[in-house]
Amino acid sequence: MQVTYNSDKRKLLSSLCHGAIFFSTALFSIGVPIVINLMSDDPVVKSNAKESINFHFNVWFWATLIGIPIGILSWITFGIGGLLFFPVIAFGFALHWGLTIWALLHCFSQPDVPFRYPFIFRLF
Template sequence: MQVTYDPDKRKLLSSLCHGAIFFSTTLFSIGVPIVINIISDDPVVKNNAKESINFHFNVWFWATVIGVPIAVLSFLTFGLGGILFFPVVALGFAIHWGLTIWALFHCLTNPDTPFRYPFIFRVF
């Protein structure tokens, strides 16, 4: 017996998982894919939720690895370090948001396959 899942519900829940990263400065953002992973029985939605959780961890990890030295340098140089490294920070945001928009587009146009972010480490 083959089980079918509602494609509109799949699109919505998968998009919510990936779109939650736009609120990554709050801890609420990782709660969305965690809750969806717990309550959903759809395997594609569960895979998208796990991938979104992994992407959250990657964003936070790289923001810490790159952001802390820039913040310290900026503090020590009275703001000059922040100005010099602004392109690095801007590139990080562009990659972060670009990958998220790509994931949302994939979830809305191809809801039957889970999205996989390239070049991230996966805990789950």
């Protein structure tokens, strides 16, 4: 017996998983894909939720790894270090938002295929 899944529900839940990263400054944003992963029985939605959780960890890891030294340098140099590294910070946000928008577009255009972020480490 083959099970079919609601395509609109799949699009919505997968998009919610990936779109939650836009609220990544609030730690509860990772709760959206975790709850969806636990509640859904759709394999594509579960895969998208796990990928979103991994992307959250990657964003937080790289923001910490890059942000702490830039913050210390900026504090030591009275803000000049922060200005010098503004392009690095801007690139990080552009990459973070660009990959998320790519994931959302993929979820809407190909709802039957789970999205995979390039160049991230996966814990789940």
